[in-house]
Amino acid sequence: MTVQKPTAKRRAAAAVPPANPILVEATREPAVESRHAGAVAVVDAAGRTVAAWGDVERPIFPRSAIKPLQALLLVECGAADAFKLGARELALACASHGGEPAHVATVTAWLASVGLTESDLECGAHPPSAEAAALALLRAGTAPNQCHNNCSGKHAAMLSAARYLRLPTRGYVRPDHRIQQEIGRVLDDLTGLTLGKLPCGVDGCGIPAHAMPLRNIAHAMARFAAPDELPPARAGAAKRLAQAMAAHPFLVAGTGRFCTALIQRKQGEVLIKTGAEGVFTAALPKLGLGVALKIDDGARRASQVAIASVLRHLGVLDDGDIEALGGFARPRVTNWRGAEVGVVRPAAGWPA
Amino acid sequence: MTVQKPTAKRRAAAAVPPANPILVEATREPAVESRHAGAVAVVDAAGRTVAAWGDVERPIFPRSAIKPLQALLLVECGAADAFKLGARELALACASHGGEPAHVATVTAWLASVGLTESDLECGAHPPSAEAAALALLRAGTAPNQCHNNCSGKHAAMLSAARYLRLPTRGYVRPDHRIQQEIGRVLDDLTGLTLGKLPCGVDGCGIPAHAMPLRNIAHAMARFAAPDELPPARAGAAKRLAQAMAAHPFLVAGTGRFCTALIQRKQGEVLIKTGAEGVFTAALPKLGLGVALKIDDGARRASQVAIASVLRHLGVLDDGDIEALGGFARPRVTNWRGAEVGVVRPAAGWPA
Numbered sequence: 139m140t141v142q143k144p145t146a147k148r149r150a151a152a153a154v155p156p157a158n159p160i161l162v163e164a165t166r167e168p169a170v171e172s173r174h175a176g177a178v179a180v181v182d183a184a185g186r187t188v189a190a191w192g193d194v195e196r197p198i199f200p201r202s203a204i205k206p207l208q209a210l211l212l213v214e215c216g217a218a219d220a221f222k223l224g225a226r227e228l229a230l231a232c233a234s235h236g237g238e239p240a241h242v243a244t245v246t247a248w249l250a251s252v253g254l255t256e257s258d259l260e261c262g263a264h265p266p267s268a269e270a271a272a273l274a275l276l277r278a279g280t281a282p283n284q285c286h287n288n289c290s291g292k293h294a295a296m297l298s299a300a301r302y303l304r305l306p307t308r309g310y311v312r313p314d315h316r317i318q319q320e321i322g323r324v325l326d327d328l329t330g331l332t333l334g335k336l337p338c339g340v341d342g343c344g345i346p347a348h349a350m351p352l353r354n355i356a357h358a359m360a361r362f363a364a365p366d367e368l369p370p371a372r373a374g375a376a377k378r379l380a381q382a383m384a385a386h387p388f389l390v391a392g393t394g395r396f397c398t399a400l401i402q403r404k405q406g407e408v409l410i411k412t413g414a415e416g417v418f419t420a421a422l423p424k425l426g427l428g429v430a431l432k433i434d435d436g437a438r439r440a441s442q443v444a445i446a447s448v449l450r451h452l453g454v455l456d457d458g459d460i461e462a463l464g465g466f467a468r469p470r471v472t473n474w475r476g477a478e479v480g481v482v483r484p485a486a487g488w489p490a
Numbered sequence: 491m492t493v494q495k496p497t498a499k500r501r502a503a504a505a506v507p508p509a510n511p512i513l514v515e516a517t518r519e520p521a522v523e524s525r526h527a528g529a530v531a532v533v534d535a536a537g538r539t540v541a542a543w544g545d546v547e548r549p550i551f552p553r554s555a556i557k558p559l560q561a562l563l564l565v566e567c568g569a570a571d572a573f574k575l576g577a578r579e580l581a582l583a584c585a586s587h588g589g590e591p592a593h594v595a596t597v598t599a600w601l602a603s604v605g606l607t608e609s610d611l612e613c614g615a616h617p618p619s620a621e622a623a624a625l626a627l628l629r630a631g632t633a634p635n636q637c638h639n640n641c642s643g644k645h646a647a648m649l650s651a652a653r654y655l656r657l658p659t660r661g662y663v664r665p666d667h668r669i670q671q672e673i674g675r676v677l678d679d680l681t682g683l684t685l686g687k688l689p690c691g692v693d694g695c696g697i698p699a700h701a702m703p704l705r706n707i708a709h710a711m712a713r714f715a716a717p718d719e720l721p722p723a724r725a726g727a728a729k730r731l732a733q734a735m736a737a738h739p740f741l742v743a744g745t746g747r748f749c750t751a752l753i754q755r756k757q758g759e760v761l762i763k764t765g766a767e768g769v770f771t772a773a774l775p776k777l778g779l780g781v782a783l784k785i786d787d788g789a790r791r792a793s794q795v796a797i798a799s800v801l802r803h804l805g806v807l808d809d810g811d812i813e814a815l816g817g818f819a820r821p822r823v824t825n826w827r828g829a830e831v832g833v834v835r836p837a838a839g840w841p842a
Contacts, residue, residue, distance in 0.1 A: 169701050199518055339521060435525060
């Protein structure tokens with residue numbers, strides 16, 4: 139055993155790829171206790187990078203943060219019209235919901251309206267992320283079903299498209315199913331990538347999880363936010379989905395959730411969408427910009443602080459918004475007696 | 491707004507202090523999804539650094555990972571003998587327990603034996619971290635009390651020392667209470683630091699949280715592991731506490747917890763102790779070494795993988811141990827249907 143000093147060379151050898159900047163820090167006053175590195179891209183609809191921090195060319199898994207893009211197929215293929223889906227269903231198609239009664243009832247009714255049931259979902263079941271909903275199930279002794287899965291709206295959208303296109307519904311989550319291939323083509327178009335050449339994993343809900351650089355994700359979100367240059371069917375689909383998210387922020391996430399609170403507060407001027415492992419996207423229709431960020435370590439607390447800080451930097455949130463959304467944007471660190479002992483905040487000097 | 495490229499200069503400016511190496515990565519096959527940086531120190535009882543990764547001179551908050559050191563006072567001041575405390579109580583003095591019935595009952599009885607009750611604790615209440623215990627309280631409609639707090643054994647130890655030393659018990663968590671000052675002196679001695687010159691925050695359970703470099707924490711843990719050079723009362727106290735942790739690993743943590751599983755498996759040859767925000771310490775009596783690690787971002791999943799990997803590197807765990815402790819040492823990433831879609835593992839090439 140030898141002494142191994144933390145030289146720059148050793149760090150460089152171990153820290154492949156190169157380190158992203160620290161975006162967020164958690165304090166235990168009077169010191170910083172923990173630090174979160176990450177990267178952020180802000181891109182316009184023409185693909186110009188307006189701002190960037192960290193390595194925005196490294197592929198990351200956007201996870202649920204691109205659900206609004208994955209939902210485009212439902213509308214542009216004609217299924218949403220054919221099945222007379224309303225803004226509530228479209229909001230749920232873009233959602234990572236809390237499994238609360240309104241979410242579950244709407245998805246259940248939606249599936250019935252296309253002749254399917256909860257058992258046709260292939261997302262798996264998990265307890266509601268909303269605490270009250272999870273406790274209610276526990277108290278009732280009821281197991282969660284697949285409609286409680288936070289992704290059940292996205293899956294209902296995929297099943298609806300499959301029904302409308304007269305495709306088999308079984309196996310709709312598999313990479314070789316035509317629904318996933320069609321969604322992949324939409325993502326290729328909007329990101330400018332050939333996703334088939336990039337790594338593809340399996341998402342928590344079983345569908346393909348394509349890796350893509352933050353710059354391309356932000357570009358796609360900008361096109362979603364400002365879709366006028368897109369083909370008319372896609373532009374119309376993007377507008378309908380954005381309007382649905384703006385009209386039903388509760389259905390996009392739920393009780394105690396940042397996506398819901400921010401979309402509500404900004405009345406649809408800012409659409410944000412979270413993804414597992416520290417991802418956020420934002421669509422900014424008025425500025426014609428898209429934002430994508432990933433916290434390297436996957437921490438949600440840091441991703442929330444970081445997206446709020448970037449939106450403040452871009453001028454779409456002001457200090458009043460940050461204060462009102464403080465539980466997400468500047469969460470207090472408390473001890474078990476409720477005293478404030480620190481805060482999670484943007485790292486000194488970031489963003490600037 | 492200007493384009494801000496992720497240049498080396500920008501990264502360096504934002505990433506103050508300099509980046510630690512990536513120790514742990516979470517994959518979503520076939521790619522790495524998230525990365526955890528951190529630092530580790532391995533030191534012997536004479537203070538020689540045997541191995542180190544990252545910046546081990548930067549002060550961090552060790553949190554609950556130094557409970558075995560904080561518990562020394564209870565024994566060396568004579569309180570443990572005077573109150574006839576056994577190995578179960580001493581193990582709980584070093585514990586971050588799950589709030590399970592055995593933990594709560596033992597602490598409650600211990601407090602009674604020194605003429606105190608749950609209401610004398612100043613740690614605050616929180617639901618048991620052990621899921622079954624938390625559910626049992628919910629089902630019974632019973633609120634958690636301060637004995638359910640994971641730190642209640644440490645607090646019972648502090649209260650016992652205060653009783654024995656005829657000090658007021660009220661306010662025993664405050665930095666200016668003599669109990670905290672005595673514990674600070676023990677920590678000064680073992681770490682070789684003057685903690686009064688370093689940042690001091692408030693821990694989750696209300697006591698002072700001293701910041702200290704990983705190298706010094708590891709040195710103190712090495713002295714705890716191999717105490718023969720310490721003054722006899724302290725050496726005896728360290729041995730009794732280590733024996734108590736080895737004899738009662740369940741009381742040190744609980745059901746489904748890494749500390750318990752590892753101490754059980756190695757029959758006390760390896761003592762590990764977790765702390766909030768990604769900290770672990772280890773005491774290795776046979777090798778006479780102490781280990782201290784901190785994951786920069788505070789993630790528990792990474793701290794567990796990292797401490798297991800360091801112990802494998804040091805030869806105190808073998809491949810069979812890593813496999814048997816796989817739920818902590820190499821946790822699978824699964825989707826909601828239970829399929830394995832990735833793994834949390836040491837970063838490529840680390841430790842080496």
